[in-house]
Amino acid sequence: MAERERRLTRPYGGVFVARSQVMDVDDIHRALRRMSHEILERNHGLDDVVLIGLQTGGVQLAHALASTLEEIEEIDDTEDGVPVGTLDVALYRDDIGIRPVLPEEVTAIPVDLDGRVVVLVDDVLFTGRTIRAALDAVIDFGRPRIVQLAVMVDRGHRELPIRPDFVGKNLPTRRDELVDVTMQGVELGELQKS
Amino acid sequence: MTARLRNAATPVDTSRHLLSVGDLDRDQIAELLDLTDTFVEVGQRSIPKVPALRGRTVVSLFFEDSTRTRLSFDTAAKRLSADTMSFGVSSSSVNKGESVRDTIETIEAMGIDAVIVRHSSSGVPAQIARWTDAVVVNAGDGWHQHPTQALLDAYTARSHLGDLEGRSIAIVGDVKHSRVARSNIEMFTALGAHVTLVAPPTLLPPDTTAWDVSVSHELDPVLPRIDVCYLLRMQSERMTEALIPTLREYTAGFGLTSERADRLGAEALIMHPGPMNRGVEIASEVAERPNAVITEQVANGVAVRMAVLFLLLGSGRHLTQVHEEAS
Numbered sequence: 189m190a191e192r193e194r195r196l197t198r199p200y201g202g203v204f205v206a207r208s209q210v211m212d213v214d215d216i217h218r219a220l221r222r223m224s225h226e227i228l229e230r231n232h233g234l235d236d237v238v239l240i241g242l243q244t245g246g247v248q249l250a251h252a253l254a255s256t257l258e259e260i261e262e263i264d265d266t267e268d269g270v271p272v273g274t275l276d277v278a279l280y281r282d283d284i285g286i287r288p289v290l291p292e293e294v295t296a297i298p299v300d301l302d303g304r305v306v307v308l309v310d311d312v313l314f315t316g317r318t319i320r321a322a323l324d325a326v327i328d329f330g331r332p333r334i335v336q337l338a339v340m341v342d343r344g345h346r347e348l349p350i351r352p353d354f355v356g357k358n359l360p361t362r363r364d365e366l367v368d369v370t371m372q373g374v375e376l377g378e379l380q381k382s
Numbered sequence: 383m384t385a386r387l388r389n390a391a392t393p394v395d396t397s398r399h400l401l402s403v404g405d406l407d408r409d410q411i412a413e414l415l416d417l418t419d420t421f422v423e424v425g426q427r428s429i430p431k432v433p434a435l436r437g438r439t440v441v442s443l444f445f446e447d448s449t450r451t452r453l454s455f456d457t458a459a460k461r462l463s464a465d466t467m468s469f470g471v472s473s474s475s476v477n478k479g480e481s482v483r484d485t486i487e488t489i490e491a492m493g494i495d496a497v498i499v500r501h502s503s504s505g506v507p508a509q510i511a512r513w514t515d516a517v518v519v520n521a522g523d524g525w526h527q528h529p530t531q532a533l534l535d536a537y538t539a540r541s542h543l544g545d546l547e548g549r550s551i552a553i554v555g556d557v558k559h560s561r562v563a564r565s566n567i568e569m570f571t572a573l574g575a576h577v578t579l580v581a582p583p584t585l586l587p588p589d590t591t592a593w594d595v596s597v598s599h600e601l602d603p604v605l606p607r608i609d610v611c612y613l614l615r616m617q618s619e620r621m622t623e624a625l626i627p628t629l630r631e632y633t634a635g636f637g638l639t640s641e642r643a644d645r646l647g648a649e650a651l652i653m654h655p656g657p658m659n660r661g662v663e664i665a666s667e668v669a670e671r672p673n674a675v676i677t678e679q680v681a682n683g684v685a686v687r688m689a690v691l692f693l694l695l696g697s698g699r700h701l702t703q704v705h706e707e708a709s
Binding site: 276278279280284285286287288289290291293294295296324325328329330 | 417419420423424427428429431432433434435462692693695696697698
């Protein structure tokens, strides 16, 4: 999410120009599969697990992780699957008033989070500020037993003491580069000022 | 420019304030209504509060009585974690003869970010916007405007009917003295709805040609073809001006009685800005019908005002403009 906002927002605004593909569509699926196994291993199954995708980049990944988890655990359509929520952290950001911030999508948390295992899902982990905001937001919805973090790409440059539990790919980057994650792959590139 | 040097000729930067529906274009209205969805969801949480406007101070400056609008803005500001100050004329130095300008400058000196203004004279919020660096939100001025009411009405109608383009909306009652009517006419027509004003000639402005509306002096023929029946409050203080013979006669011609409400389409909404005069413009039973969305309007009012305050104070919208100007 942090990535997307920086892309849309002045003075960061401009057009994303891809330089190289870092993961292709198969890599994404392999990473999702491995991360799903890691989530199951860490939590000894799916009891109490809730996935929360951060708007907007993490939502598709959260749904993809949920269906992979259900596939591995052989949960069919007749049973309750893994609950998936979505969270827009704009109203919890620490840069409100410093640069333009607007909520994009409605937050939807389908279950009570008290005592649950919450797995936050985002596309790119960068400064950690989005996750800081997400932690504050989640706690307003209840008191989870544990909160874990799954990201497709960890690109470094943390500004807060936050670390991911499940990572698709560790990708060393320069600060001024951009990482674009879709279900089709991951591209590294630059922002071309418009 | 220091505040003291500003005078009536200073143009008001309408993008920083919310003074009139006319200052918003269709895209801006759509953006505000979309943003309201987010705040409706916040209101449904077990802790209906977000830290978005922490450290900001919002002042309600009400020179005219109000319960619902003042409480609604107050709730909206508190749900955004802003600090709120309230100013009622009866308990203030205005009673000692302090001018509006001195009042606003005194309050501004305490450090404020937004002023919510209601005044019985049209144009006071715009005038205050010239005198202060704070964001000004018009909460009703004279017969002129009440923009957040129009936004919450549009939001409520849209949540039931979808896009208002091509929808037919009747605004019934004392259009002449109503800022709600003026704001809603501009709002609904901006969103592409057909607006019909329904009132006796004495309760209509002398000239309505500036608006893209039709006018009817009878309610009955209008009822079957409208999607929204928007009733205005019959202000009994107008009785002294002899604009209508009696309230009973008004009810007979223009009140939404049970019989009239039956002739509305099954999906048609009944709306009222409150406070209602049950038995005058609306029959008590009609106000309780499932298609009367009057309490929903009040609930949506808080969310709409959160969207307005966040957009003006928190979104950094003016930052975007600053960057655009710089580049």
